[in-house]
Amino acid sequence: MSAPTTTRTTPSATTGRAAARLTAVSKAYGDTRVLDAIDLTIAPGEFVAVLGPSGTGKTTLLRLLNGFEKPDAGEILVPPRVTTVYQEPRLVPAHRVLRNVLLGQRRTKGNKSAALAALTEVGLERHARSWPATLSGGEAQRVALARALVRDPQLLLLDEPFAALDALTRLRMHDLLDRLRERHRPAILLVTHDIDEAIRLADRIVMLRSGSVAIDVRIDVEHPRTITDPRVVDLRERLLGELGIDPNPTKENP
Amino acid sequence: MSNRSPRLRLRHLAAAVALATTAATTTACAGGDANAGSDDQTVIKLVDPGNAGLLAYAKKTGVLDEKLEAADARVEWGGSYGSFTATIDAVRSGDVTLLEGAISPAIGYLSTSNDLKIFAVADRTTDPKAPVGDGLVVPKDSSVTSVDQLVGKKVAVNKGGRGEYLLGLALDKAGIGHDEVEKVYLNPVQAAGAFQSGKVDAWWAIVRGYPTAVAAGAKTIVTNNDVEDNDLTILAARQELVDENPEALKIVTDTLAELQKEATADPAKFQNVFTDSGPTATSGDALERDIEVERYSLPFPPVEDKDLEKIQVVADYFLAHQFISKAVKSSDAAVQLGS
């Protein structure tokens, strides 16, 4: 298979400074080639959104970066501290919120105050002693975010973290993520189905198709981005086009 | 929907109760059917006699049924029982109405129930050529050579039974208090394991335990012959059998006496009666010994006055040493057939 044209827009990728690097990574399940010789480099502090239809290897990409899977071929390099926020909060129901944030860390005074600070950042300091089951979906997901950030990750993996939330909560979460990113500046890899979310948050969008990178584009639009910005409109149309969806169906419907 | 549910739930519950009841009745009937027979004939229910001895031979030849016809009675051979307690349960529930045993367990039973009667007592074998029945054994490398050296040692006995009784007699004879040895209450199987692995210092081995232990190298300190044991072999029957058909019991003792004569002449044919293989079959030294035991065994004559005395001696000893909590009078415990 021929590699599709990719736009390398990250200078650090060539200079060797990177927060994660995949070189010619392939992965197949049985006869299905989910990833086919993928090359991808994420610069420190860069926010990359990965888009693509279902079954194009987005989740596999994250599982590979997390070490839950091994690549069939190629090399994956990640920094020492990688954390993940999943689509579901994945909190331990038997631990209170604060203990969940501390998951896998020693419960030292310093760690505890860091966890509390992280909860404060996501606006949940009052819920430190609550049980996960008593939280709303958005609150639980914020706890998951706090848990990921308190580890001070160099690479933060987001696996459709807002997909299960209602639209309003999702918008609030976008703002929160923006703020947190501004403060911590980890490299972020966001896997999402939502083109608008990707455009709203990311520095760079990678679209996968049939296991390869179909589009790799940098968004040079300053924040906050509005959907009416012509550059945004252009990008949106291009991405939707790549997905085979007419961006303006109403125009053609009589 | 919610107001429909409770009714449905009740119906489920009713179904469950019905099922459980049916199950119980079905199985109860299955249990009852096995004992069906003609109404007026006396049925003597015995435990499975195993693979050796007079009763096993009688079961094989059917001689008891043959003789019992005269008294309008028949025998019904039941199953085997893993422990004495289990046999007692079966006697209590009436599933066993006649059994062979020893005075000691009968006394234990009679201290809590009065529906069992000893009707025949075998004489003690005194022939010096007869193999020793049972005895107090110590491991082959033990330094103990006499009863008085057992002070402070662990001795395994079966609680409130023959083992504890005979150990008591042996200690009395040696002038040692019963609490000066540490009695470890174990049934014969457990005791065999504990003894072999050296967890106890000595063991009053009874029945098959004794020859097994001796064959494995154990040394005998005293035997039942040394302690003037009155714990004789007996035949006992449930009260209703005694009331209903004493003639049949008489026939049983007579038939067994006949068989004993045969056994004295040709003891070998009373061994491995049904099978030469499996756990019940004996061979080699064990078989030799069993043949000799059979040769010198004595018949069970019906209870006489001297037997009543012996029974009373055992019963009094049991009460005095608190093996039983209630006195047993030999006149209640035994019946003299034909009197």
Place this chain on the structure above:
Amino acid sequence: MTAALDATPRTDRADAGEPADADRTAVTLARPRFLGSRKRSRTLSVTLRFAVPIALLTVWQVASSAGWLDPQILSSPGSVVQAAEELWESGQLTDFLAASGRRAAIGVTLGVAVGLVLGILSGISALGEDLIDPTMQMYRAVPFLALVPLLLSWFGVGEGFKIVLIAVSAVAPMYAYTYLGVRGVDRKVVEAARGYGLSGARLVAQVILPSALPNILMALRICLSVSLTGLIAAEQIGTTTGIGYLVSLSQQYFRNDYMVLCIVLYAVIGVLIDLGIRVVERLAMPWRSGVAAR
């Protein structure tokens, strides 16, 4: 908020390996540590399954032939095999297994039926729970062996008693696991099914039982194991056939080889039960294969 975060010393973190300033500029990259489950080959898995029992057998054989084991304490494998052959040739082994198998089958079926019905009733309805659960919890605490004398006086020493004893031993685990399984069925799925018009027996048969099946099969596994204990207890009493009778005989006759043979028989039966349930699980729960987290 900012102040709180900034006050946190970064070096306090459990995993801080290098100064925070250096993080952004010179990150050392490495292959991710593999956290997934390792797929083992089927051959290796089968080999490992057999390895421990075979090792135990080898140790036993070696210890016996070297004379370290007193045959009165533990018979040699050879003599146990010989005992098995003896029983096999006389036809008793087959008879005993058949008799015990029949008793266990009827007893477990009855016990499982009662436990299942009670567990379902208790699991799906509050009324059922109030009526059944307290009693069953008490019943569960009663060791079924304590009921032997009572059952003897009610059912005699015949087959009825043996079957009832096994049934009685199977009710409690079946009830407990079914109850838990039914309670654990996703309420939302049940709600949805009710919304689509399912209720009563159809709801139980089509939604609740299939969802509770993992627990129910676990219960069956336990019931079958417990029934072995029930068999030993039941067959000590008033029978001349069955593996419990064999245990009792070998003890009465001090036949260590047969005692060990009984243990081996129980072990083999245990393996067969496990295999059987695995097959049932695979057939009855096709949706579960590969789902369970290891």
